[in-house]
Amino acid sequence: MGLMYNVYLNCATIYGCKGCKTHLADHDDIISRNFRGQHGKAYLFNTVVNVDCGEPAERNMTTGRHVVRDILCRSCGQVVGWKYDKAYESSEKYKEGKFILEAELLCTVS
Amino acid sequence: MLQTGLGETQEDPDNWLAGHGDKWVSELDGMNGSKTSSTLNDGISTTELETRYLRLSFGQPSQLLISYLETVGTVVIDHPNLRTTSNPTHPVTFPTPANKRSAHILRERASASSIQSRSASDNPPPPPHLTSSTTAAAARPNRDSLLPQLPPLLGPNPTPSVSDPRAASTPPRPAQVLGRRRQRTGFDGEEAQEGEAPRNDAFGRSPKQKRRRLGSTMLADISRGEPSIRSSQPVSNGSRASTSTQNGTMPSVSRHSWGLAGSGMDETYFGHNREEVSRILIQALHDLGHHAAAAMVEEDSGYQVESPDVVAFRQAVLSGSWVKAEEVLCGKSGDGRGGLVLAPGADRDTMRFRLRQQKFLELLEQRETARALAVLRNELTPLCQQQHQALHLLSRFLMCQDADDLRTKANWDGANGQSRRVLLTQLSESISPSVMLSDHRLATLLDDVKRSQMDRCLYHTSPESPSLCVDHSCPRSRFPSKIMAEFSTPNASSGRMADEIWHVRFSPDGKRLASCGSEDLACVWDVERLTLITQLHGHMNRGIGSLAWSPDSKHLVTCGFDHTARVWNTDTGECIRILGDFNTPVSSAVWTSDGQTIITGSFDKDMSICEWSLRGERLHTWKATYRTEDLALSRDERWLVAMDDQKRIHVYSFPTREHLYDYELNARLTSLTISRDNKFLLINKADSEAVLMDLETRRIVQRYAGHRGGQYTIRSDVGGANENFVISGSEDGRVCFWHKLTGLLIQDLEGHSDSCNAVAWSPVDPCMLASGGDDGRIRIWSNVERVRAAAAAAAPAASGSRHTNGTTHRNSMGSGKSVSTG
Numbered sequence: 001m002g003l004m005y006n007v008y009l010n011c012a013t014i015y016g017c018k019g020c021k022t023h024l025a026d027h028d029d030i031i032s033r034n035f036r037g038q039h040g041k042a043y044l045f046n047t048v049v050n051v052d053c054g055e056p057a058e059r060n061m062t063t064g065r066h067v068v069r070d071i072l073c074r075s076c077g078q079v080v081g082w083k084y085d086k087a088y089e090s091s092e093k094y095k096e097g098k099f100i101l102e103a104e105l106l107c108t109v110s
Numbered sequence: 111m112l113q114t115g116l117g118e119t120q121e122d123p124d125n126w127l128a129g130h131g132d133k134w135v136s137e138l139d140g141m142n143g144s145k146t147s148s149t150l151n152d153g154i155s156t157t158e159l160e161t162r163y164l165r166l167s168f169g170q171p172s173q174l175l176i177s178y179l180e181t182v183g184t185v186v187i188d189h190p191n192l193r194t195t196s197n198p199t200h201p202v203t204f205p206t207p208a209n210k211r212s213a214h215i216l217r218e219r220a221s222a223s224s225i226q227s228r229s230a231s232d233n234p235p236p237p238p239h240l241t242s243s244t245t246a247a248a249a250r251p252n253r254d255s256l257l258p259q260l261p262p263l264l265g266p267n268p269t270p271s272v273s274d275p276r277a278a279s280t281p282p283r284p285a286q287v288l289g290r291r292r293q294r295t296g297f298d299g300e301e302a303q304e305g306e307a308p309r310n311d312a313f314g315r316s317p318k319q320k321r322r323r324l325g326s327t328m329l330a331d332i333s334r335g336e337p338s339i340r341s342s343q344p345v346s347n348g349s350r351a352s353t354s355t356q357n358g359t360m361p362s363v364s365r366h367s368w369g370l371a372g373s374g375m376d377e378t379y380f381g382h383n384r385e386e387v388s389r390i391l392i393q394a395l396h397d398l399g400h401h402a403a404a405a406m407v408e409e410d411s412g413y414q415v416e417s418p419d420v421v422a423f424r425q426a427v428l429s430g431s432w433v434k435a436e437e438v439l440c441g442k443s444g445d446g447r448g449g450l451v452l453a454p455g456a457d458r459d460t461m462r463f464r465l466r467q468q469k470f471l472e473l474l475e476q477r478e479t480a481r482a483l484a485v486l487r488n489e490l491t492p493l494c495q496q497q498h499q500a501l502h503l504l505s506r507f508l509m510c511q512d513a514d515d516l517r518t519k520a521n522w523d524g525a526n527g528q529s530r531r532v533l534l535t536q537l538s539e540s541i542s543p544s545v546m547l548s549d550h551r552l553a554t555l556l557d558d559v560k561r562s563q564m565d566r567c568l569y570h571t572s573p574e575s576p577s578l579c580v581d582h583s584c585p586r587s588r589f590p591s592k593i594m595a596e597f598s599t600p601n602a603s604s605g606r607m608a609d610e611i612w613h614v615r616f617s618p619d620g621k622r623l624a625s626c627g628s629e630d631l632a633c634v635w636d637v638e639r640l641t642l643i644t645q646l647h648g649h650m651n652r653g654i655g656s657l658a659w660s661p662d663s664k665h666l667v668t669c670g671f672d673h674t675a676r677v678w679n680t681d682t683g684e685c686i687r688i689l690g691d692f693n694t695p696v697s698s699a700v701w702t703s704d705g706q707t708i709i710t711g712s713f714d715k716d717m718s719i720c721e722w723s724l725r726g727e728r729l730h731t732w733k734a735t736y737r738t739e740d741l742a743l744s745r746d747e748r749w750l751v752a753m754d755d756q757k758r759i760h761v762y763s764f765p766t767r768e769h770l771y772d773y774e775l776n777a778r779l780t781s782l783t784i785s786r787d788n789k790f791l792l793i794n795k796a797d798s799e800a801v802l803m804d805l806e807t808r809r810i811v812q813r814y815a816g817h818r819g820g821q822y823t824i825r826s827d828v829g830g831a832n833e834n835f836v837i838s839g840s841e842d843g844r845v846c847f848w849h850k851l852t853g854l855l856i857q858d859l860e861g862h863s864d865s866c867n868a869v870a871w872s873p874v875d876p877c878m879l880a881s882g883g884d885d886g887r888i889r890i891w892s893n894v895e896r897v898r899a900a901a902a903a904a905a906p907a908a909s910g911s912r913h914t915n916g917t918t919h920r921n922s923m924g925s926g927k928s929v930s931t932g
Binding site for chain 2: 002003005007075
C-alpha cells in the first residue's frame with residue numbers, strides 16, 4: 001500500500017468516522033434507513049469513501065443468508081459497517097455491492 | 111584511363127580526362143615518349159591551335175576540364191551543362207588569361223603554394239612542330255615556356271597526403287601539359303580554389319583537380335570518385351580542419367565572378383543563399399576581430415554586411431546625432447521614401463519615437479531642461495496621439511532633481527552607458543534584414559543548432575556545451591541504469607515490517623537526499639559517502655507525506671499526517687519550528703528562493719495555501735476554496751501552481767498573488783513539478799499518464815505513458831542534463847524514463863518489488879537519480895562507471911559500514927539484491 005490521502009467529499013451533510021472524522025459518505029447518498037446493525041440503526045449507502053474492506057464471510061441476517069465483508073475506516077482502523085457481496089435471495093439482490101454504515105459509529109461532519 | 115604524362119596510366123572513371131580523345135593525349139605522350147592509351151572525345155584541331163584556341167570537350171557530363179592556358183589565348187570549355195539556353199550548341203568562352211583576374215590568381219598561387227614542381231623545368235624540349243604556337247593543345251611549345259608558371263599552380267597539391275601517389279607524379283607533368291592556364295569557372299566556392307591549385311596539370315591530376323561544381327551533379331560525382339580528395343578539398347567538409355596548405359594559403363582568392371554565363375552553375379552555397387551566407391561570415395569575421403580579413407572577403411564577394419545607409423544610421427545613433435539618424439531612417443523627405451528599408455510590420459513612427467525619447471532623456475541628463483521641453487512638445491507629442499501615458503511618464507522625468515535621479519527613475523543608464531547600444535538593438539529589429547543583420551547572427555544560429563542537438567540527444571548526460579565540429583550524441587553507457595547504492599531506514603533493517611517510502615528529494619546542492627514515508631521519521635542521507643546523516647523524529651502518527659529542502663540545503667520542511675508541518679535543521683537534526691494550526695494533514699510545502707518563507711498546502715479548506723515565516727508566523731493565507739494536494743513554485747518565483755483533489759490545477763502569479771487560471775484534467779492528479787527553465791509543468795495522473803504543460807500558453811505539449819497509476823500517489827520528476835528527461839515511479843515497481851521533448855519511453859528499470867512511489871533526479875549530477883518504494887528501500891541509480899568506482903571506494907570501508915542506526919548496502923552492479931544487516 002502506498003501513499004494515499006483521504007478523499008474529501010463536497011456536499012451539504014457528510015458522515016464521518018466517529019473516531020477520526022474521516023469523510024465516509026454523503027447524506028444524500030442514502031438508499032434506505034431501515035437497517036439494523038449490531039449497534040442499532042444503520043443506513044444503506046450507494047458509495048462510501050476512505051474505507052478498507054475485510055475478508056468476505058457468510059452470515060445469516062434477518063433477511064436471509066448473505067456474503068458480507070466488514071468495512072473499516074482507513075485512518076483509524078475502526079469498523080464502521082459492512083458491505084454486501086452477495087445475497088442468496090432474489091428479493092435481496094438489490095443490496096449487492098452496497099454499503100451499510102452503522103449510525104452509532106458515525107458522526108456528522110458539516 | 112588517363113595518360114598523366116608521366117607514363118602512368120590511371121584507371122579512374124572519375125578522372126576528368128577519361129574518355130578524352132587520342133590526340134591530346136598522344137601529344138602529351140609524344141612529349142615524354144611514353145605510350146598513351148587514353149582517348150579524347152574531340153581532339154584539338156590544328157587550325158584552332160593556330161588561332162590559339164583550344165577546344166576541349168568533356169568526355170563525361172559530370173567532368174569539368176580546366177584548361178591551363180598561357181597568358182594570351184582563349185580557352186573554350188564545352189560542356190553540356192555549361193551551354194547557355196541562348197546558345198545551346200556553342201560552348202562557353204572564357205576571357206583570356208591576360209585579364210587581370212587570372213593573372214592575379216596565378217600570382218597568388220605562385221606566391222602561396224609550395225613549389226614542388228619546379229623540377230618540371232627539367233622537361234625535355236618540345237617537339238619541333240609546336241614551337242611557336244601558344245595554344246593549349248599546342249601546349250607543347252608553350253609548355254616549355256610555361257613551365258615556370260606551372261609549378262606555382264601545381265604547388266599546393268603535391269603536399270596533401272591524400273593525393274600523394276599522384277602528387278609524386280605531378281612535378282614532371284606540368285612540363286607536359288604546360289601552357290594551360292587554369293581558368294576558373296566561376297562556380298568554385300571559396301574553398302574550391304585550394305582544390306584548384308592541383309588542377310593545373312589538367313590531364314594528370316584530374317581526379318584531384320576536379321573542379322567542384324557547387325551544383326549537385328558535381329557533388330554526386332565527386333562523392334563517387336575521390337573520397338580522399340574530398341578531405342583535402344574543404345568544399346565538402348566545411349568544418350573539417352584541413353591540414354593541407356590549401357586551406358588558407360590562398361588568401362583573398364575567393365569567389366570570382368568571372369561572368370560565367372553557365373546556366374548550370376548554382377548561385378547558392380550548398381542550397382543556402384550565397385548573399386546571406388557571405389554577409390553572416392563577414393559579420394562574424396568582424397566580431398572575431400579579423401577586420402582585414404573581413405574587408406577582403408567583402409571586397410571579393412562583393413557583398414556587404416550593411417548598406418552604407420545603415421552604417422550611417424548606426425554611427426548617427428551611437429554618436430548621438432539624432433537629426434542625422436532620423437534623416438537616414440526616414441529619408442530626406444521625412445515620409446520614408448529614400449529612408450532605410452524596414453522589416454515587415456515595423457512602424458517608422460515607433461522608431462522615431464524611440465529616437466526622440468532617447469534624445470529627450472539625454473538632454474535632461476545634461477540638465478538642458480528648456481531644450482528637453484521643446485523636444486517633448488514639438489517632437490514627441492505629435493507622435494503619440496493615443497498613448498498619452500508614455501508622454502505623461504516622460505513629462506514626469508522633467509521633475510527629476512539631477513541626472514542620477516533621472517537615471518534611476520527612468521531605469522536608463524545614461525548617454526555614456528549602454529543605452530545607445532540598446533536603442534540601436536531595438537531599432538535594428540525593425541530594420542529589414544536585407545540591409546542590416548542583427549548582432550552576432552552567426553552566434554545566434556550556432557546557439558540554435560547546439561540547443562537543438564542537445565534537445566534531441568536521447569541519452570544526454572554531459573553537462574558541457576557540445577562541440578560544433580561533430581554532431582552531438584551521448585553514449586548510452588553513460589546513462590544511469592544501474593544501482594549504485596541502497597538505503598533502508600533503521601526500522602526496516604531491524605527486521606520489523608518495512609515501512610513504505612513515500613517521498614525522496616535531493617537537496618539543491620546535490621549532496622544530500624531526504625526521504626520520508628509511512629514511518630514517523632524522516633531520514634537525511636549523504637549521497638557522496640552513501641551514509642545516513644540524521645534521522646528526524648518528531649511527527650506523531652501515520653507518516654509523513656512530503657518534504658521540501660530550503661534553497662541553501664540546510665533546512666527541511668516535512669508535512670505530516672498529524673496535521674503539522676515541521677521545520678528541521680538537517681545538520682543537527684533538531685526541529686526548529688512546528689507549524690500546526692491545521693485541521694487536516696498537511697500535504698506539501700515549498701520554499702521561496704531567499705529561504706525565509708515557506709508556503710504550505712493542506713487539505714484544510716480554511717488554510718489551503720498559507721505563507722509562513724521561518725519564525726512560525728502566518729504571513730498570508732491565499733485565497734483558495736479547494737483543498738491542496740500538491741504545490742509547486744517555479745525557480746524564478748513567477749508561478750505558483752496548486753493541485754487539488756478534484757482533477758484541477760490552479761495557477762497563480764506568485765509576485766502579485768493573483769489567480770491566473772485553472773486547468774482541469776481528465777483523471778485524478780498525483781504530483782506536480784515545474785521544470786528549471788520555468789516554462790513547463792509536469793503533472794502526473796492516476797490514469798497511468800503524465801502530461802507536460804506549457805505554463806504560458808496553457809497547452810499540453812507532451813504526454814508520457816508507460817507507467818502504471820492507480821489508487822496511490824506516484825511522483826514524477828524532470829531532470830538530467832539539459833533537463834531532457836522525465837522520470838516517474840509506477841505501481842508495478844518500475845522506474846520509467848522518457849525523453850522530455852519527444853515523449854519516447856527510453857528506459858524502464860525494475861526498481862522495487864512493490865510500488866515505486868517517488869523518484870528524483872539529482873539537480874547537479876546528470877548521471878544520478880534516486881527512487882523510493884513500498885518495500886522500504888531507497889535506491890540510488892547511476893551509470894556503470896560510477897557504480898564500479900563506488901564499489902571500489904566502498905570495498906576497503908566495507909567492514910566499518912554497519913551501524914545500528916541505519917544501514918546502507920552498496921551493490922556494485924546488478925539487480926539489487928540487498929541484505930539487511932544490523
